[in-house]
Amino acid sequence: MAQVSELLRVGSGVDLASIDPASTPGLPEGKQVRRDPKGWARAELAQLGTRLAQRQEMLYACAKKDRTEARRVLLVLQAMDCGGKDGTVRRVAGTMNPQGLHIVGFGPPTPKELQHDFLWRVRHALPEAGYVGIFNRSHYEDVLVARVRDLVPPKTWRARYDKINAFEQELVGSGCALVKVMLHISYAEQRRRLLERLRDPTKFWKYNPEDVDNRAYWDAYQRAYGDAIARCGTGHAPWYVVPADRKWYRDWAVAHLVLDALNGLELTYPPPDFDPETEIKRLEGDGSG
């Protein structure tokens, strides 16, 4: 368990180019896994999902019973176009109780959002206590697309790394376990997935011609990702780079990361704030209608 997150955690010395997007760090050895790694990982994901859902219920229960409870989890998903953010949400979050999830997608900022600091909309989107939040894109766009496509002057985006670190430190300090994941795909895999969307009419809606234009900026994006991860991969809020060319590995790995975060909260079901025996007696004295 812990091994997967240790293998995927990256620090200030990260070199994205050295991480193979088709690799599968932490995948156990063994005949069964070698014979059908995808089948194995899908079955394992279902098992992990059961544990995720159980921990999620404990988290929810704690917040429901105790108003001072502050614990929650936030999964931040970043990736190049076609990197698999939506698929990860569907597959990993899909194992949990939708009622305890708070999923927010971030698009280009609206005129109203642009009138505020870049973290304003992010603060409004944070999960409440007891919830597992997921950001599909996040405040990191403000040091990625904003930098690569010159949406703001360099001095503006350069100042944002420190602001992000301060924000995340505050967030973690307030009881939010933060799991920051970059889904790492290759240039060739992106092309393959774009072609797939163009050849399947049920996937046209996912296709955006700008995604092809954006491929011209691939290297600049990789540099921007590298810098964001290096500068904001901190002890309290590390970054994980998940090789994501293989979807089954990606989902399996992200499920591990979220489960580790939930396990780190050392959750238990809350004790009763009533006397069960007294209550049972009240009900037993009550005709069953």
Next chain:
Amino acid sequence: MAQVSELLRVGSGVDLASIDPASTPGLPEGKQVRRDPKGWARAELAQLGTRLAQRQEMLYACAKKDRTEARRVLLVLQAMDCGGKDGTVRRVAGTMNPQGLHIVGFGPPTPKELQHDFLWRVRHALPEAGYVGIFNRSHYEDVLVARVRDLVPPKTWRARYDKINAFEQELVGSGCALVKVMLHISYAEQRRRLLERLRDPTKFWKYNPEDVDNRAYWDAYQRAYGDAIARCGTGHAPWYVVPADRKWYRDWAVAHLVLDALNGLELTYPPPDFDPETEIKRLEGDGSG
């Protein structure tokens, strides 16, 4: 399919006492179903879930590609305590993509909410175009608990039925398919479920001693439900009463109702707003890195 919703739809002449909470309207005949109705219904729910998820994706895709698209679905869940609202959300919504769900639970109104009209918080919680919304409790609490527990004067709650009808007519007219469901359990089944919560430490958090106090008001609640359903079960926004003593029937039936609502929208995947052949050529000319 359509048969289940027709069997469960109720009108102004509804008599809750005449509906058996343990019944299973619309469950098909046949040896396999008779031998293991629960097993059959759970397997069917998985099948229904696949179709729910597919229709949900179409709905989401339409809204993503067309800003004038207004279609969405809202499932309103009401029930007595222990009626199974949370379980229904988990089991039925759990088959869909959490990213396309908008689930809102309504508790007692906050001081801020009380400063507004009772529909204010409800309007703020509506699903956006492309989403399947779920209300776990709803504006109907304002003619249920508010009436039974005298939270407002009679003239206030009496005026609310017409306001609800006007609101729902506007909502449906704006493109929202509305599915209003009362999960109908028996007095005896409520007691059984309360005792279950008291005997399982992992369920203590769901137990509230007030639920037992509330049992003294059972008949008044049933009358208030009957009136709400009779007065607000309209042609454009009918009420469905789902017998809910059997959880497997409840989930199967609610999945049918939501699927019917999605089918009623006659969804298709949106056409491309680009020329796929041109785009394929652009990508094929693009080295695969």
